[in-house]
Amino acid sequence: xxxxxxxxxxxxxxxxxxxxxxxxxxxxxxxxxxxxxxxxxxxxxxxxxxxxxxxxxxxxxxxxxxxxxxxxxxxxxxxxxxxxxxxxxxxxxxxxxxxxxxxxxxxxxxxxxxxxxxxxxxxxxxxxxxxxxxxxxxxxxxxxxxxxxxxxxxxxxxxxxxxxxxxxxxxxxxxxxxxxxxxxxxxxxxxxxxxxxxxxxxxxxxxxxxxxxxxxxxxxxxxxxxxxxxxxxxxxxxxxxxxxxxxxxxxxxxxxxxxxxxxxxxxxxxxxxxxxxxxxxxxxxxxxxxxxxxx
Numbered sequence: 001x002x003x004x005x006x007x008x009x010x011x012x013x014x015x016x017x018x019x020x021x022x023x024x025x026x027x028x029x030x031x032x033x034x035x036x037x038x039x040x041x042x043x044x045x046x047x048x049x050x051x052x053x054x055x056x057x058x059x060x061x062x063x064x065x066x067x068x069x070x071x072x073x074x075x076x077x078x079x080x081x082x083x084x085x086x087x088x089x090x091x092x093x094x095x096x097x098x099x100x101x102x103x104x105x106x107x108x109x110x111x112x113x114x115x116x117x118x119x120x121x122x123x124x125x126x127x128x129x130x131x132x133x134x135x136x137x138x139x140x141x142x143x144x145x146x147x148x149x150x151x152x153x154x155x156x157x158x159x160x161x162x163x164x165x166x167x168x169x170x171x172x173x174x175x176x177x178x179x180x181x182x183x184x185x186x187x188x189x190x191x192x193x194x195x196x197x198x199x200x201x202x203x204x205x206x207x208x209x210x211x212x213x214x215x216x217x218x219x220x221x222x223x224x225x226x227x228x229x230x231x232x233x234x235x236x237x238x239x240x241x242x243x244x245x246x247x248x249x250x251x252x253x254x255x256x257x258x259x260x261x262x263x264x265x266x267x268x269x270x271x272x273x274x275x276x277x278x279x280x281x282x283x284x285x286x287x288x289x290x291x292x293x294x295x
Contacts, residue, residue, distance in 0.1 A: 003027065003079040005100075008090055010110055011083035013165065017173035018080075023180075027075070029096065031055075031089060058091025058124050065095035078104040078142070080176075085125040086112040093128070097141075107132055108145045110172065111218070114289075126290055133284050136200045146203045146218040146285065147172050155206065155215040172217065175204055179276050182229050182266050188237060190264035191251075192227065199224045199280035207275030212250035214277050222283040226254055228263035229276040237267055 005027040006015030012028040019026045031054040050071050055061045079100060083090055097105060109132055117125060136144040152168045153159060159167055205216035207228060230247055237243070247263060254261040268274075 002077050003075050003103075005029070005075075005079055005081045007081065007083035007093055007096065008087040010087065010112075010165075011081075014082045014108070014110065014169045014173055017166075017169045018177065021177055023177075025075075027071070029071075029089075052089060052092070055088065058088045061089050061091040062095055065092040068096055068099040072099050075100065076103060078106065080106045080108055082108040082110070084110040084112055085128040086117060086121055088124075090128060091124070094131070105141045106143045106145065107136065107141050108147065108172075108176070111146065111148045113150050130284070130290075133201055137198075137282070137284070139200070142200070144201050145176070146201065146220065148218045151219065152217050155217070175206065175217070175276060178231065178274070179204065179227075179229050179278055182231070182264060182276075185266070187264040187266050188232075191262040192264055193262060195227075195280055196225055196260070196282065198282045201283070201285060202278060202280045204276065204278045207250075207277050209246070209273050209275045212246075212253065216277065216279060218285075220279050220281050221285055222281050223259055223279045224282055225260045225280040226262075227278045228261070229278075230263065230265045231268045231270065231274040231276070232265060233270055233273055234267040236273060237265075 002023070003025045004015045004018045006012040007029045009030060012030050012033070015026050015028055018024050025048065027048040027050070029050040029052055031052045033049050033051045050068070052061075052066070053064065055064060081093075081097060081100070083093055109129070111129070112125070114122060114125065132141070132144055135141055149168060152171060156167060156171060201220070203216050203218035203220045205214060207214050207230075209230065228247075228251060232243065244265075247265065251261050251263050
């Protein structure tokens with residue numbers, strides 16, 4: 001994921017959380033952003049910012065989605081497209097993604113607190129949620145990462161109103177970033193393998209190394225595959241005689257549930273040890289309140 005593209009307020013804020021890491025090129029699309037450069041040929045976006053004309057409904061955003069060819073002209077390879085469906089601008093998401101079809105597209109879809117959405121936005125969110133899954137299962141997108149704001153909040157504990165969304169955005173971005181880093185460096189030891197081609201709907205989260213508890217950022221059903229990432233202080237790796245036994249047991253416990261499980265152990269200079277998990281499913285993630293049959 002070399003390029004992060006945020007759409008709407010939620011997507012742009014999470015893109016900003018990724019911006020602290022030098023590995024990524026950041027692009028942001030929203031109404032009200034400052035970033036248009038006046039030229040003799042007209043107004044063009046600059047510095048990875050596109051100020052989308054303000055519209056008053058998702059349908060109008062979709063109908064009047066501008067040509068993004070120029071904005072995306074330097075993007076290639078793997079991208080992470082980040083957005084939520086509570087904002088009207090999300091209506092333009094699929095139209096925008098058409099301009100990225102030359103790339104390997106990963107989607108990070110951040111689900112809002114559905115109980116707080118007005119009825120019109122619930123319908124919009126529902127349509128987006130299921131369309132993304134169907135497109136991902138059809139391999140139009142490489143992977144769909146699901147995250148739920150209420151689920152992340154539950155794992156973080158009490159959060160003050162000021163900075164509430166900043167904390168949620170930071171933990172989502174940092175967790176996904178760390179696993180991306182470990183996918184690109186050598187481990188001390190690992191049992192990783194190529195993931196199932198059909199298991200493209202995913203979530204991720206944190207692992208308590210002491211007891212093996214996994215706190216995922218979305219309640220993913222019918223998990224088919226799970227990857228553990230253990231970031232361990234290098235001194236602990238040299239002195240803790242029980243650590244490797246504990247890691248292997250945690251992996252074995254999940255394997256007994258019928259989940260294809262693998263792990264990687266990485267040496268770090270951090271004082272604390274950290275655990276992360278990535279979960280994959282082949283199944284459409286239905287919700288009881290939506291009354292939708294799985295595909």
